[in-house]
Amino acid sequence: MFLPASFTLGESMKDGNDMEKQRNFKKFLYSNNTAGYVFSLPFIVGFLGFTLIPILVSMYYSVTDYKLGQEANFIGLQNYLDLFADERFMNSMKVTVIYVVISVPVKLAFALLVAYFLTKQRRGVTFYRSLYYVPSLIGGSVAVALVWKTIFSRRGLANAILAGLGLDKISWLGDPKTAMGILIAMSAWQFGSSMIIFAAGLKEIPTTYYEAADIDGANKFQRFVKITLPCLSPIILYNLVMQTISAFMSFTQAFVITQGGPNDSTNFYALYVYNHAFKWSNMGYASAMSWIMLIIISALTLIIFKTSKFWVFSESDS
């Protein structure tokens, strides 16, 4: 450490101008901004290479007839026009919306309920909390989807239980309604990450509120509705937005368990995009679909935020 320093010192004494330059360079090198940029360089490169550039490329492809391995020709908005005449596309939009509208509230309600019980001071609460979190950790994986598929297969656990109860077997994956139900149940089962966030939020609510309500003679239900829900509403908003976005993009379950069937009843948006892009090579068409998805999700998120002022409670307002 000492040697190089004295070396630079000796050098700079020779030539004042050179010293000036070197100092400027050092200033640049050691300034906070430079360090900041250098440290964020890995992210910036990743963001440009894996996010921004692909997004722009897909925007270009969405106005071409690009098929994998072939030339892309500009065709204007034809893909977008074709989409709205495509019955399967309309259907995939419909089933995705059904899935989102049912699975997100069910999942959040379930997560809140479990979080509510797990914030009570009881023995082993942390253990149970981790236990309930496990399904979310492995949630997106193909393995879980395969397990789920096996449970509801013709000779699976679900039918074995039905048979044990003396009921008829059900073709779970063969009936459009039950197939969708299975996917929704699987999503609700993966409530862990929302639950952890709810649990953290519940702990933040000051106990004095509850004590005051107790003195005023409020019952448990009243306390929940008048204290817990309003105090938790910012966190509900956060969970709602995050879960809605991820539900719109759900792919693995439908891809592994139902493959979009039966009769396209679980042909989720993301799955249909995947099939067009990678199975049938219609990259241009799939890109157009992805852009519509982006617009829908953005619009929906915006709407949720706009309505939030009517139901999200913040302490500063009151």
Added chain:
Amino acid sequence: MKRKKIVCLLLSGLLTMGLVSGCGSSSSDEGGDAKNETKTEDTKKDDAAKEEASGDKITLRMAWWGSQTRHDATNKVIEMYEEQNPNVDIEAEFYDFDSYFTKLDTLVAAEDPWDIIQMGGNFPKYENSIEYLDSYIEDGTIDVSDTTDAFLKTTQNNNGDQVGISVGTNTYGIAYDPAMFEEAGVPEPTDDWTWDEWKDACLKITEELGVYGSSKMDNFIAGVTQRVSQAEKDANFFNMEGTGLAWDDPEPIADYFAMIQELTEAGAYPDAGAIKEIKDIENDYLVTGDAAMTWVASNQINSIVNAAGREIKVAPVPRMEKDGAYGMIVQSSQMLCVSKTSEYKQEAAKFINYFVNDIEANKVLNGERGVPIMTEVRETVKAQADDSSKMIYDFVDKIGNFPVENSNVISPEPKTEIEDYDKLLIEKVQYGEMTPEEAADDLLEFAKGKF
């Protein structure tokens, strides 16, 4: 402090470089440089090592789809080849059918497909990425002296270019459980049985035994491409040039839809959910005893028989009329191709030659991909065949001896999309959302729109 900062700078710089080079494909130059470097290192260290390293180790990438039996056998043959050719290193990848083509599609788009590609009748879509093998046959790299022009023709395109070398021929049929037929009192299929007989057998078996009459059918072949060729001799659904349809009568297609609908309603054919539960041929409902028949490619008979562990026989696909056309020929089940972008085309061709001609290798492969096209290889494999394999040879011979018909077995580029649409239509008909006639009209219209 300063040094710490510089170290940090260097480290983050390195990380970034790693990230950047990580994304880029390892180009041939890089690889070459790295090898040269290790070579000089080795020269200094040790003479024996130099001997090995200077032999210019080349790496060939190869991939295929198939069952576990195929993966095991092919890996074994690759090992044997590497032993005989120490300078060649073959990196093998294997997938199920759908993933294989998804992966190939992305590799083709990146202009970096495997050196040796396994390919089926859907080659027109990938022809731009495939090196024709004619010149390799001419210069003797690939020896075809032991096969016939007819066999070579099974893997040529319309211009007569040799797209690949067939690693086996096959044809389709109906595998069935004779014991179940007997138990249900249904006569066993004959060589000229009809779809009506097939349907009646399905219904009767379901009624008597409570199992599916038939497991999953290939509804696109049985219900569309072969059916069209059966409805009118020498007619085809796709034209020979692969540029469009050569058929516009919805009636035979509608009849097939109606038949499947009737069987599904009677519980003689699996519904859409049950179909999705069949993971591979080893888990087919015929194997598990839940069905009396199933659609089968002749090279899969072995797997089915082994997995079922009981007597399974195979019959030709039913016809529309007793004396009508059969609509199907013996075809190349799959071929090996060399990619146009391969660095080592010559070496890849050499491996293909080994794969199709070497007797020891084929003893291991055991005709699992289909009946070999090389005469001596075929005789060897036949000689070591067990009963179920013998059945394959007899069956393929039988179909090969049917009167010659002009059936198109090459699939044009949009075939997958049309086939998937056909699957959807079958479900729509099964769930009563469409009549068979509407579905057939819709299919023709959709298929036309794809060209």
